[in-house]
Amino acid sequence: MMLPANGKAVSTQPQFPAPRSRFPMFSKVLVANRGEIALRVIRACRELGVRSVAVYSDADALAPHVREADAAVHIGPAPSSESYLRGDRVVEAAKQTGAQAIHPGYGFLSEREWFARLVRDAGLVFVGPPAEAIAAMGSKTAARQLVTAAGVPVVPGTTAAVADATEAARVADEFGYPVLLKAAAGGGGKGMRVVHERAELAASLDAARREARNAFGDDAVYVEKYIVGPRHIEIQVLGDHHGTMLSLGERECSVQRRHQKMIEEAPSVAVSPELRGAMGETAVRAARAAGYVNAGTCEFLLDRDGRFYFLEMNTRLQVEHPVTELVTGIDLVQWQLRVAAGERLPFSQESIVPRGWAIECRITSEDAANGFLPSTGRVEYLHLPSGPGVRWDGGIETGSEIGLHYDPMLAKLIVWAPTRDEAVARMHRALLELTVHGIETSREFHLRVMEDEEFRRGAIEIQWLERRLPRLVGEVPADNEVRIAAVAAAVLAMRDRTGRSVASANGRNADASDGGSRGDAATPTDGWKYVARREAIGE
Ligand code: MV4
Numbered sequence: 001m002m003l004p005a006n007g008k009a010v011s012t013q014p015q016f017p018a019p020r021s022r023f024p025m026f027s028k029v030l031v032a033n034r035g036e037i038a039l040r041v042i043r044a045c046r047e048l049g050v051r052s053v054a055v056y057s058d059a060d061a062l063a064p065h066v067r068e069a070d071a072a073v074h075i076g077p078a079p080s081s082e083s084y085l086r087g088d089r090v091v092e093a094a095k096q097t098g099a100q101a102i103h104p105g106y107g108f109l110s111e112r113e114w115f116a117r118l119v120r121d122a123g124l125v126f127v128g129p130p131a132e133a134i135a136a137m138g139s140k141t142a143a144r145q146l147v148t149a150a151g152v153p154v155v156p157g158t159t160a161a162v163a164d165a166t167e168a169a170r171v172a173d174e175f176g177y178p179v180l181l182k183a184a185a186g187g188g189g190k191g192m193r194v195v196h197e198r199a200e201l202a203a204s205l206d207a208a209r210r211e212a213r214n215a216f217g218d219d220a221v222y223v224e225k226y227i228v229g230p231r232h233i234e235i236q237v238l239g240d241h242h243g244t245m246l247s248l249g250e251r252e253c254s255v256q257r258r259h260q261k262m263i264e265e266a267p268s269v270a271v272s273p274e275l276r277g278a279m280g281e282t283a284v285r286a287a288r289a290a291g292y293v294n295a296g297t298c299e300f301l302l303d304r305d306g307r308f309y310f311l312e313m314n315t316r317l318q319v320e321h322p323v324t325e326l327v328t329g330i331d332l333v334q335w336q337l338r339v340a341a342g343e344r345l346p347f348s349q350e351s352i353v354p355r356g357w358a359i360e361c362r363i364t365s366e367d368a369a370n371g372f373l374p375s376t377g378r379v380e381y382l383h384l385p386s387g388p389g390v391r392w393d394g395g396i397e398t399g400s401e402i403g404l405h406y407d408p409m410l411a412k413l414i415v416w417a418p419t420r421d422e423a424v425a426r427m428h429r430a431l432l433e434l435t436v437h438g439i440e441t442s443r444e445f446h447l448r449v450m451e452d453e454e455f456r457r458g459a460i461e462i463q464w465l466e467r468r469l470p471r472l473v474g475e476v477p478a479d480n481e482v483r484i485a486a487v488a489a490a491v492l493a494m495r496d497r498t499g500r501s502v503a504s505a506n507g508r509n510a511d512a513s514d515g516g517s518r519g520d521a522a523t524p525t526d527g528w529k530y531v532a533r534r535e536a537i538g539e
Pocket residue numbers: 155180187188189224225226227228232256259299301311312462
């Protein structure tokens with residue numbers, strides 16, 4: 001492995017010629033991100049015969065994305081404000097290495113209008129929507145006005161900020177309580193306040209304004225009717241520069257905690273082909289209204305009566321894009337690059353029909369049993385799931401240091417199967433195979449969700465996880481209980497994985513010929529040693 005030198009582009013991977021000449025296409029793309037999404041984009045580049053340039057901070061000099069790219073440029077110290085958020089350095093790195101385009105991934109610079117402009121003004125291509133489309137969807141009140149004019153349903157409420165508590169009370173009376181106060185500059189749930197009755201309104205408006213001012217530097221607040229118990233359904237759209245805008249169907253994203261999605265799936269149990277068509281057409285209308293090009297997502301609330309309301313548009317590739325890729329067969333990142341290079345989308349809307357079921361679990365360095373406390377340390381051992389229908393989009397490897405500078409999401413485990421039941425069983429199986437030592441992860445949490453009766457019925461909505469969490473994570477046991485449980489867990493894990501008792505794995509049973517392939521498991525003692533080694537609780 002060649003180590004990247006500070007500020008210097010180094011080639012670390014052989015690059016084969018493109019499988020066939022494809023025009024138009026970039027010859028080199030800079031990936032302005034880190035972790036699993038940087039690797040995802042680098043992989044798409046390599047399959048297209050496009051050279052990739054990574055950027056990295058001090059903390060990421062040895063990171064997988066740096067090694068896997070064809071070149072890497074150091075852009076600053078560990079804090080993202082001094083590295084991954086430094087648009088000027090990113091553009092400079094692209095110019096220095098001869099990249100023609102910049103893919104921002106998600107987070108960081110991906111939805112900054114100024115960055116999309118900076119890239120364009122430098123004569124480079126931003127692999128994402130035009131800066132104007134980012135701006136059009138950036139203000140939630142402006143977006144509400146824009147899409148309402150295009151005939152897109154939004155939650156009943158004001159399309160502009162309210163002047164004062166008197167005006168807020170007037171509209172709240174009109175729509176009926178409870179109402180939700182939202183920051184005009186917001187999104188992602190910051191500055192939101194539920195108001196149950198008129199008496200609370202003035203104080204809640206003050207609080208919402210204060211929170212909005214602190215978070216966004218803008219205290220404009222508007223009023224919506226509060227929808228109780230909806231699902232969070234989003235529609236993936238993909239548009240080219242030649243007037244084609246396609247819907248790639250829905251993702252069900254209701255399993256979230258504090259506005260952080262934990263599990264996503266495609267399709268949704270709540271969406272019929274008819275509803276999919278209607279929501280898809282609506283999302284395309286919203287995207288067209290914003291002059292959208294490239295991959296984007298329209299977020300909707302789907303209420304208990306099957307009515308849907310546009311919430312906001314995410315003007316980037318999303319974390320959960322793989323579930324859409326798996327059910328549509330369309331490589332979203334490849335098509336982001338191809339439409340950014342000017343290619344036409346060759347698909348017809350009628351040909352895009354979800355096939356089978358895909359589920360994604362976000363594997364984070366968080367301890368769910370301790371209130372999702374962030375966990376730090378070194379990944380001492382990593383065993384990845386594989387087998388039929390399993391995809392791992394990861395950004396870590398054995399030896400990775402997990403700190404607090406960046407997002408706790410380490411990887412995404414994604415499965416595909418013909419039906420939802422089979423996808424849940426496959427995810428459970430894949431999570432059992434996953435082993436991460438050295439840091440706490442969300443693996444056990446995801447296992448418990450896959451075992452949950454309500455989740456298995458698809459009976460989920462946006463409040464489901466927080467209501468169900470106590471039953472999912474349980475109580476923290478005492479130290480001696482942990483030791484006993486660890487031994488028991490090792491035995492059970494062995495049984496889960498082999499479908500046989502530990503004794504049979506020792507080669508004494510009639511069906512033990514498979515167990516013999518473990519080679520060294522010849523005596524009961526060896527069997528126990530094997531289990532202990534696998535679970536790293538023994539010698
Ligand atoms: C709502 C809502 C209920 N009623 N609007 C949260 C983040 C932002 N995108 C909009 N959000 C919500 N808006 C009305 N009128 C409930 C939420 C909401 C939510 C939405 C999607 C996914 C998760 C959520 C969790 C809590 C609240």
